[in-house]
Amino acid sequence: MNEATLKYIDEGKKSARTKPLHLIGPAGFKNFYEGITKLYHESVINHSYPLIIDEVSLADLKFPNEHHSFWHLKSIDVLHEEHSVAYRLELPSGKSVVYSGDTNYCKNIVKIASEADLLILECSFPGNIYLPGHLNSVLAGRVAKEARVKKLVLTHLYPVCDDYDLLREVKSAWPEGDITIAEDLMQIKI
Numbered sequence: 112m113n114e115a116t117l118k119y120i121d122e123g124k125k126s127a128r129t130k131p132l133h134l135i136g137p138a139g140f141k142n143f144y145e146g147i148t149k150l151y152h153e154s155v156i157n158h159s160y161p162l163i164i165d166e167v168s169l170a171d172l173k174f175p176n177e178h179h180s181f182w183h184l185k186s187i188d189v190l191h192e193e194h195s196v197a198y199r200l201e202l203p204s205g206k207s208v209v210y211s212g213d214t215n216y217c218k219n220i221v222k223i224a225s226e227a228d229l230l231i232l233e234c235s236f237p238g239n240i241y242l243p244g245h246l247n248s249v250l251a252g253r254v255a256k257e258a259r260v261k262k263l264v265l266t267h268l269y270p271v272c273d274d275y276d277l278l279r280e281v282k283s284a285w286p287e288g289d290i291t292i293a294e295d296l297m298q299i300k301i
Contacts, residue, residue, distance in 0.1 A: 131161035137186070137194050140166050187223045189214035191244045199223045206301045209260075213267070215243055216250045224258035228301045231293070233267035237275035238283070248277045252284030262301070266293035 134144065141164050183201040188194075189211055197211035197220055209227040213235070214220050224230045236242060238249035246254070248265070255263040263285070265277060281290050291299070 129160055131163050134162065134164045135167055135184075136164075137196055138166050139194060140164065185223065187219045189220050190217040191215065197223050199227065208301065213245055216246060216254060220254055221257045224254060224260055227258065227260045229262050229264065229299060230255055230258065230260040231264045231266055234265040234272070234277065234281075235267055235269045237272055237277060238280040240271065248272075248275070248280035249284045252281035252288065252290075255281070255288055255290075256285040262289045262291070262299070264291045264293050264297075264299065268292070 134140070136143070144164055182203060185199040185201070186196045187199075189197045191213040195213060197209060197214065200208045200210075202208075206229075207227045208229045208231070209224045210231045211220055211223075211233060213233055220232075224232075232251050232254060233246055234248055234251045235245040236247040238247050240247055241250075251263065251265060263281070265281070268277070277292060278290055282288060291297075
């Protein structure tokens with residue numbers, strides 16, 4: 112973990128949060144979370160609030176929000192490992208956010224990201240490195256361009272990315288793109 116993550120965790124221990132945190136994931140997510148907890152121990156994962164973990168099918172889902180309108184959550188399989196998915200959250204305002212963890216370039220990531228207001232996408236490597244199951248900067252730009260997204264945020268950057276100008280590389284595939292590199296605790300208005 113980096114210094115910013117540890118700072119966030121330390122500040123989280125001082126949090127007065129009482130509202131439950133809902134984590135939603137595919138089948139196997141509870142076991143995955145328990146494994147992370149064992150790996151980092153309870154001293155790292157603070158539960159000063161109720162934590163509710165739900166496993167859901169990969170079908171389209173609807174959830175009520177505080178104003179009794181609905182936000183819509185979709186998921187789709189992507190190319191990484193079995194049960195790897197990308198999610199699309201559609202808000203009552205019509206805005207949409209798409210998030211994918213590890214994935215290779217595939218039609219499904221382009222499909223679910225189609226015309227999204229915000230696409231949060233892994234970019235493990237610079238454009239000159241390709242590893243199956245992961246995107247590099249050029250492939251991330253290709254996904255954003257083909258999906259016609261409004262904004263792309265790159266995340267899950269491996270250390271090798273520090274030595275490259277990823278924004279320039281993404282723009283080689285998506286010259287007109289609005290691209291940002293994610294930072295810890297970043298907030299983005301859509």
